[in-house]
Structures are given as C-alpha cells and as structure tokens.
Amino acid sequence: MRVFVTGATGWIGSATVDDLLQAGHDVTGLARSDSSAAQLEAKGAAVLRGDLDDLDSIRKGADASEGVIHLANKHDWANPANSAAAERAAVEAIGEVLAGSDRPFVVASGVAGLASGRPATEDDVSPFVGPDSARGGSENRAFDFVDQGVRAIAARFAPTVHGMGDHGFVAHIVAMAREHGVSGYPGDGANRWAAVHRSDAASLVRLGLESAPAGARLHATAEEGISTKAIAEAIGAGLGLPVTSIDPDDADAHFGFLGRFIGMNGATTSDKTRALLGWQPTGPTLLEDIAAGAYFEV
Incomplete structure (x- = not known):
C-alpha cells in the first residue's frame, strides 16, 4: 500500500x-x-x-x-x-x-x-x-x-508511549524530580496511567x-494502568531520590504543565482492539523501561 x-x-x-x-x-x-x-x-x-x-x-x-x-x-x-x-x-x-x-x-x-x-x-x-x-x-x-x-x-x-529516548510525560516527571530533589506523586498516588x-x-x-x-x-x-505512586517509586529508585506525596494543590508548582493532568485517572482497556486486530503487545512495560534507564541519561 x-x-x-x-x-x-x-x-x-x-x-x-x-x-x-x-x-x-x-x-x-x-x-x-x-x-x-x-x-x-x-x-x-x-x-x-x-x-x-x-x-x-x-x-x-x-x-x-x-x-x-x-x-x-x-x-x-x-x-x-x-x-x-x-x-x-x-x-x-x-x-x-x-x-x-x-x-x-x-x-x-x-x-x-x-x-x-x-x-x-x-x-x-x-x-x-x-x-x-x-x-x-x-x-x-x-x-x-x-x-x-x-x-x-x-x-x-x-x-505514556514509552521507550528509550522518550521525551514525553515521564521524561518531564523525571526532570521535575531532579529539579526538586524528590520523586513526587499526586495525593495518595492511586490514580493510574495507561501505557504502551x-x-x-x-x-x-x-x-x-x-x-x-x-x-x-x-x-x-498495553498496560491498563500503572499507579502514579509506582511510577514515582521507579523514578526515585533510578535517581536515588526520596519518594513523596505532593498535595494536589501544589501539583502545578511541582510538576509544571503536567500539574493539571497528573492527578487524572487514565486507566484504559484494549480488549476489543486486541480481539479485532489480533494485536499482542510484546515490548517492555513502563516500569521495566524506567528500571532499564530509559529516562535517566542527561
């Protein structure tokens, strides 16, 4: 085609x-x-x-x-x-x-x-x-x-569409963790982001x-949802920084432009897509990419 x-x-x-x-x-x-x-x-x-x-x-x-x-x-x-x-x-x-x-x-x-x-x-x-x-x-x-x-x-x-070289949302969260000296998550960190x-x-x-x-x-x-707390913990481990909750009222100050988005619950299924197309994700998970250092090169 x-x-x-x-x-x-x-x-x-x-x-x-x-x-x-x-x-x-x-x-x-x-x-x-x-x-x-x-x-x-x-x-x-x-x-x-x-x-x-x-x-x-x-x-x-x-x-x-x-x-x-x-x-x-x-x-x-x-x-x-x-x-x-x-x-x-x-x-x-x-x-x-x-x-x-x-x-x-x-x-x-x-x-x-x-x-x-x-x-x-x-x-x-x-x-x-x-x-x-x-x-x-x-x-x-x-x-x-x-x-x-x-x-x-x-x-x-x-x-989050992740991988080595990603400069998207997770890269921004990593940059904010470096800037503030802590790896943060909003509120209780229970809200989830889908990833692929x-x-x-x-x-x-x-x-x-x-x-x-x-x-x-x-x-x-590929993943229905990873909690923002789990993402923050993976980033903290990778950077050697403490992990802490960020009051939602302070989200803009800590996360910058992502402050208005990071507290959203973005869990999403793809069952019907997989059945329709025979699509089977095979790439690493978001937490695997973070652990592998995808976001830590300066």
Whole structure:
C-alpha cells in the first residue's frame, strides 16, 4: 500500500514508518526540515516537504496515497488552541481528499477524558466535539467522513508511549524530580496511567490501517494502568531520590504543565482492539523501561 504519514519523524511516527516499511508498504512522510527529510530518505521512505499548516502539501500527499496516517501535532502547550486548530484543519483537508474512495485514514487521538470512575473502553465516544475542544475535536471530525466514503479510524494512544529516548510525560516527571530533589506523586498516588511501548503503538497503527473497519476506535494501551505512586517509586529508585506525596494543590508548582493532568485517572482497556486486530503487545512495560534507564541519561 502507498501510505502517506504526517508526523513521520516524530516519536510515534518514526517507529510507525519503520513498521510500515518492514511490512512491505511504500511510505511517503511529510517533512518540514532538511534533517527530517534526511531521516526518512535514509530509511527508504519518500519525502514530501511541508508541515501541519501547509494544507496544500497535506492534500497532495493524501491524494497520491492509498491510505493516510495522521500523527502530526504541534504540541503547543502555551497555545493549545493553535494546536487544535491546525490539527482539525489537517483532518478536514485529508478527509475531503479521501471522500468517496473507501481509503483508510488513521487519526491519532488519546484516551484521556474518555471515562470517569472506571477504565475507558473502545465503546466510549470521544466527548471532544467541535473546533474549540481538545485536539480540535479531530477524532469526531474524522468520523464525519465515514458517511462520505472514508475508512476513518481513531488510534487512541496511552498518555505514556514509552521507550528509550522518550521525551514525553515521564521524561518531564523525571526532570521535575531532579529539579526538586524528590520523586513526587499526586495525593495518595492511586490514580493510574495507561501505557504502551513505542514499538507496540506503531504495530497497532499499521494493523489498523490494514484491516480496521470504518469508525473503529483502537486503544494503543498495553498496560491498563500503572499507579502514579509506582511510577514515582521507579523514578526515585533510578535517581536515588526520596519518594513523596505532593498535595494536589501544589501539583502545578511541582510538576509544571503536567500539574493539571497528573492527578487524572487514565486507566484504559484494549480488549476489543486486541480481539479485532489480533494485536499482542510484546515490548517492555513502563516500569521495566524506567528500571532499564530509559529516562535517566542527561
């Protein structure tokens, strides 16, 4: 299959490109810089220059493809509305190009905020609707194109997609532990985060592209939930720091931008995804990666 990938040199995207190429697909990646283009070419992927705001290039890539994987995100924490608007516009541009073709369109989404008081499941409809919602409501916007002949699929990633070289949430928590001299967790630390290894997330995206039906919600969660206390204890052990509870009122001061998220309960199941795709995660667990030193190189 000729596959167009946005975010092709990002944390999840680069692993997805590797997985696609290994499976025999032809890949074109969107690249906004010379270094990104060089990374793709070195792997044997084709390059289309552009970025998330370059809708003409995105339309061109989608039009020439037999399937699209949209993983790009600005991650503009200072201006989330900017990220949301760009993501929604890209989804709309791709959906319009693919309309009437029955081609697959895998859209990156997340599991945060799907359920309260229980683990989220694939049956939970995203509550984020409209351009002013999280991620610009891109999951639901993509599903609008199902009735227009697009095999739209949501790949909902765990809040922690981990592995050697990860610079995401756990890396930030490690940085805050170093800064404050303690490895902290919010409140009693009982709230849980789902997690998935980067390689397993990549294989799920490919399997979804190849065979998931229109409207499928796929959960890239290998572990249903690891408590924030257990994560803090693993970080403390790795850094040789004491482990302590952080009052929720002090979460912003200790965890920075993650303060508003770290106390959330993000436990999520993936039973239906595994049954649908035959997906079986094989990568190390989050705590195994922390213990192996994935987050401690400076």
